[in-house]
Amino acid sequence: MKLRIxxxxxxxxxxxxxxxxxxxxxxxxxxxxxxxxxxxxIELDVADDTDDATIDAMCRKLLANTVIENYRVERA
Amino acid sequence: MKLRIxxxxxxxxxxxxxxxxxxxxxxxxxxxxxxxxxxxxIELDVADDTDDATIDAMCRKLLANTVIENYRVERA
Structure with missing residues (x-):
């Protein structure tokens, strides 16, 4: 599954x-x-069974600094 | 006009x-x-009468290094 963060x-x-x-x-x-x-x-290619909560956790823990940044997940 | 490059x-x-x-x-x-x-x-806010050729020139001259990068223009 391809995602665009x-x-x-x-x-x-x-x-x-x-x-x-x-x-x-x-x-x-x-x-x-x-x-x-x-x-x-950030373009991610993740396993098809990855759920939304996991994707959200990736963003919050690593990909975005939520103090100063917003993030949005788009399915490609 | 808002653009996403x-x-x-x-x-x-x-x-x-x-x-x-x-x-x-x-x-x-x-x-x-x-x-x-x-x-x-790159999110650009440009004048509404900016034509596609100008936007393309911005990308080729500054925003993207077309030797190693592709670019895509999306209208928001």
Missing amino acids: IVTLKPGVLDPQGKAIHKALDGLGFAGVEDVRQGKL | IVTLKPGVLDPQGKAIHKALDGLGFAGVEDVRQGKL
């Missing part, structure tokens, strides 16, 4: 990486970019 | 970050994980 910074958390990308896009002449946020994408 | 390593390109996550999941006792790949997610 999408980890994004919570709103309000500073995102220096996103800011750097924004500045670089401006510097390259791309106008009209209003905001950039960088997140992480 | 998903940047993933091309198949065959070594992914040490993914390997590290895989080992860490094993170490935490999560069995049944077959493969882990780490990618990047």
Whole structure:
């Protein structure tokens, strides 16, 4: 079973990486970019019988820092 | 207009970050994980009249290294 875990910074958390990308896009002449946020994408291939609670535990224990990050699980 | 740019390593390109996550999941006792790949997610908020060619240029010039990475644009 293929999963996509999408980890994004919570709103309000500073995102220096996103800011750097924004500045670089401006510097390259791309106008009209209003905001950039960088997140992480983790593609997991897990056994088909893996239940939602286990996937959730993986995210909470390792993949996302829930103090500053949100995560979302998508089935591919 | 909100866009999600998903940047993933091309198949065959070594992914040490993914390997590290895989080992860490094993170490935490999560069995049944077959493969882990780490990618990047860039959320862009651009002007509504930004055309596809411009978005593509942003990806090719800055956001993705097309030698080793694939990218996909999703409209949120």
